[in-house]
Amino acid sequence: MSAELPRAQEPTIWIAVHDLSRTGVPVLLTRLLRAVSATQRAQVHVVAIFGGPLLSELTPLCASVTVLEPMDRRSAHAVASLGLLTLGMGRSGELVRNTAWRAKLARQKNPDVVLVHGAGAWPVVEVVGSDVPVVVHLHELGTALDRSIPVQNQAAAFQRAQQVMVVSEPVGQLAQHRGADLKKIMMMPGCVQLPSSAPPDSVGPDPVGPDLVEADPAGPDLVQPGAVGEQWVLGAGTPGWRKGTDRLAAVAHELRRDQSAARVGWVGGKPSGSDATAIGRFDPVTWFEEQADPWPLLSCADVFVVPSREDPLPLVALEAGAYRRAVVAMPTGGLPQLLADGRGLVGGTQSLRWFVGAVQQVLDSPAMAEEMGERLHEYVQAHHDVAVLAPAWFQALVHVASR
Amino acid sequence: MPHLPIDSLVKRAGAGPTVTFVGHDASRTGAPVMLYSFLRWLQTEEIEGVQLVLLAGGPMLADYQAVVPTQVLSSRVLTGSEVIASVTSSLGHPLHMPQTLVGVGLRSVAASPIVVANTLASLGTAKLLADRASTTTMTARLVCHVHELDGVAQRILPASLANRSSLLDSVDRFIAASEAVAAMLVDRLCVDASKVTVIEEFIERPNPTPAAMAAARKRMSGGTNRPVILNVGAMSHRKGPERFVDLMSTLADHPRLPLGVWLGGERNSSVWAETEHDLANSNLADTVLLLPTQEDSASYIAAADLVVSTAIEDPFPLSVLEAAAAAKAVVAFESGGVIDMLSAVDHPELIVPIGDTLGMSAAVASLLENSQRRELIGSQLADWVGATHLVQHMAPVLWQTVTQ
Numbered sequence: 061m062s063a064e065l066p067r068a069q070e071p072t073i074w075i076a077v078h079d080l081s082r083t084g085v086p087v088l089l090t091r092l093l094r095a096v097s098a099t100q101r102a103q104v105h106v107v108a109i110f111g112g113p114l115l116s117e118l119t120p121l122c123a124s125v126t127v128l129e130p131m132d133r134r135s136a137h138a139v140a141s142l143g144l145l146t147l148g149m150g151r152s153g154e155l156v157r158n159t160a161w162r163a164k165l166a167r168q169k170n171p172d173v174v175l176v177h178g179a180g181a182w183p184v185v186e187v188v189g190s191d192v193p194v195v196v197h198l199h200e201l202g203t204a205l206d207r208s209i210p211v212q213n214q215a216a217a218f219q220r221a222q223q224v225m226v227v228s229e230p231v232g233q234l235a236q237h238r239g240a241d242l243k244k245i246m247m248m249p250g251c252v253q254l255p256s257s258a259p260p261d262s263v264g265p266d267p268v269g270p271d272l273v274e275a276d277p278a279g280p281d282l283v284q285p286g287a288v289g290e291q292w293v294l295g296a297g298t299p300g301w302r303k304g305t306d307r308l309a310a311v312a313h314e315l316r317r318d319q320s321a322a323r324v325g326w327v328g329g330k331p332s333g334s335d336a337t338a339i340g341r342f343d344p345v346t347w348f349e350e351q352a353d354p355w356p357l358l359s360c361a362d363v364f365v366v367p368s369r370e371d372p373l374p375l376v377a378l379e380a381g382a383y384r385r386a387v388v389a390m391p392t393g394g395l396p397q398l399l400a401d402g403r404g405l406v407g408g409t410q411s412l413r414w415f416v417g418a419v420q421q422v423l424d425s426p427a428m429a430e431e432m433g434e435r436l437h438e439y440v441q442a443h444h445d446v447a448v449l450a451p452a453w454f455q456a457l458v459h460v461a462s463r
Numbered sequence: 464m465p466h467l468p469i470d471s472l473v474k475r476a477g478a479g480p481t482v483t484f485v486g487h488d489a490s491r492t493g494a495p496v497m498l499y500s501f502l503r504w505l506q507t508e509e510i511e512g513v514q515l516v517l518l519a520g521g522p523m524l525a526d527y528q529a530v531v532p533t534q535v536l537s538s539r540v541l542t543g544s545e546v547i548a549s550v551t552s553s554l555g556h557p558l559h560m561p562q563t564l565v566g567v568g569l570r571s572v573a574a575s576p577i578v579v580a581n582t583l584a585s586l587g588t589a590k591l592l593a594d595r596a597s598t599t600t601m602t603a604r605l606v607c608h609v610h611e612l613d614g615v616a617q618r619i620l621p622a623s624l625a626n627r628s629s630l631l632d633s634v635d636r637f638i639a640a641s642e643a644v645a646a647m648l649v650d651r652l653c654v655d656a657s658k659v660t661v662i663e664e665f666i667e668r669p670n671p672t673p674a675a676m677a678a679a680r681k682r683m684s685g686g687t688n689r690p691v692i693l694n695v696g697a698m699s700h701r702k703g704p705e706r707f708v709d710l711m712s713t714l715a716d717h718p719r720l721p722l723g724v725w726l727g728g729e730r731n732s733s734v735w736a737e738t739e740h741d742l743a744n745s746n747l748a749d750t751v752l753l754l755p756t757q758e759d760s761a762s763y764i765a766a767a768d769l770v771v772s773t774a775i776e777d778p779f780p781l782s783v784l785e786a787a788a789a790a791k792a793v794v795a796f797e798s799g800g801v802i803d804m805l806s807a808v809d810h811p812e813l814i815v816p817i818g819d820t821l822g823m824s825a826a827v828a829s830l831l832e833n834s835q836r837r838e839l840i841g842s843q844l845a846d847w848v849g850a851t852h853l854v855q856h857m858a859p860v861l862w863q864t865v866t867q
Binding site: 206391392 | 612
């Protein structure tokens, strides 16, 4: 709880978020809240459908955090809701869920505006009055949006919103295509806290998995970035189809074929489920655990890679700019614009062969890497500084609340 | 054809069932298809006393019912048990009610002295049947035919190590679908090695008609002479559709202008939508065709020029055996039985490290450029599968292992 209380005329802002995992959307929320004043933060109540590791970081940054569903099991109302859905009574299922959520939120002051921070939080809108203004901050491209809000409901959702913030131009085009009025759309990209000029002074934790040492013939003493003379290709995020982490193995194998000593690593954990590499088979990629601050590790990257298949504007690409890293990316979301004009290398299509070639090109040319990193740094400083964007973001919410 | 001695019990007409097979469903996927081949062989051999219990139905249900008494457990009982599991768990009192409920659902299944789980996924239900049989007049033998590798096994076995051990310890005989599966059972699931028998996957010799092959060829190639690279598998990341798209993107500039076909899966699945997204963003929408699971996949395999497997975990894909039977060259990531198959015909260069999509691309490109080599490899594979991995080679051993 913040010690400062809002003045009477200041609006109460609910910010709905799907979960509090250490991923782009919740991390951006934390970053934005940290950059606004304590008085402004005291107006904010976060409503998270699910919890996660960011809960402890967010709690002191706002008036309250309410988590609607447990992480380790299904709640009784969720089971009842699911049961009704299975029986073809979806609307009744939603009513059961909404009633339970309203009960959890009953003690909160009614909102003057609700910010849906990421389309995954859209269901929270159903538990507030239809007269409450809604702002949607869209962080999704097509596949993720369709999973969050059924296609047939998207137009109505965008009509319900008084404002639609988008993190990149392709997201804005998608919103417009799916029914958002162009006049409602406002660019609100991701942002970074620019670090001090000195690089982080230590590297992070050990790589993931008991089989790593056995799988990597180079041995355990070489699996930590930062050694002098060693090149690393690094990226970060939640492993899976969307982030394109399956492509890392292709990069690593090609580098080996090319007699390159460069290593390929990823911060964010090992792929799991149906993406997991078969046990007992050689995996040329070093997987590092997810961590609160990955940059002590990532700043050792000679090439920072974004092999994503669908990514509106990954925060890690902006952070790579903050740390003057050379970025090689697949063309998705706002990355072509971010990396244009020599600020990085970005493909024309999702071409694996191009991607691998671009990584090799940057590894072979440290001067080019340095120049790209510097240009990206300047661009991020000019366009993605949280100190500039956070006040504008908050002001937009206040503005909608006062309409 | 060599005939093995068969227990007289199973030839005894009019007696209760001797062997109950338990399958997870009747989908047109690997383990159910192989079980169907085996049941057809039993029918051909006039072996009676076999029944089949399925946890869920599927498109092969009628095929099963034509060869063996088959019943699908009530989906309401299973669904109800899952709901109760969630409710009791959410209240902080996880009960074992679901097992009991499933047990109620099994009352209609006649007891038999041998129960065979045709996957790890059906082992829990098979154990219930064996336990029930054991409490009456006999001690039932529980056999588990394992067609899974680690990723799937971890997902479907009980999360509790104690429950997992208890379940695995109750099995009298494991049949592993490949050496890789046996290694998983012994090395990672701590099963006693003496309980494990490796019987590699097998197929019935495919026999597509020329007309069906021509129709499949036309559908895949659009009537062109461009070579067709086929990948057969469910639309799951485990089978690697995203890697197949990347593979085809690396071959976009190949002078033979190959076409890609992914055969398998359902159009409304999330991975299908992701794969369509990938094709559009790789400019491959006109180069790669996605086809849902087909009843006559053998026609498509026989009509392709080359078969690849981009699976990152696959015990022994039947599609590569069918490709071999159709004399098609195969390039695959090194997972499961395909390693043994390509090694057996002395073509380890066609086994590519998992995830090395550019390595696979080079192997495929090389084969596209050399039809003579492609045909030679296809011929060697056809000879190998024709001599060792057809139902008549493996089914007697499987039956003996089940009933011994």
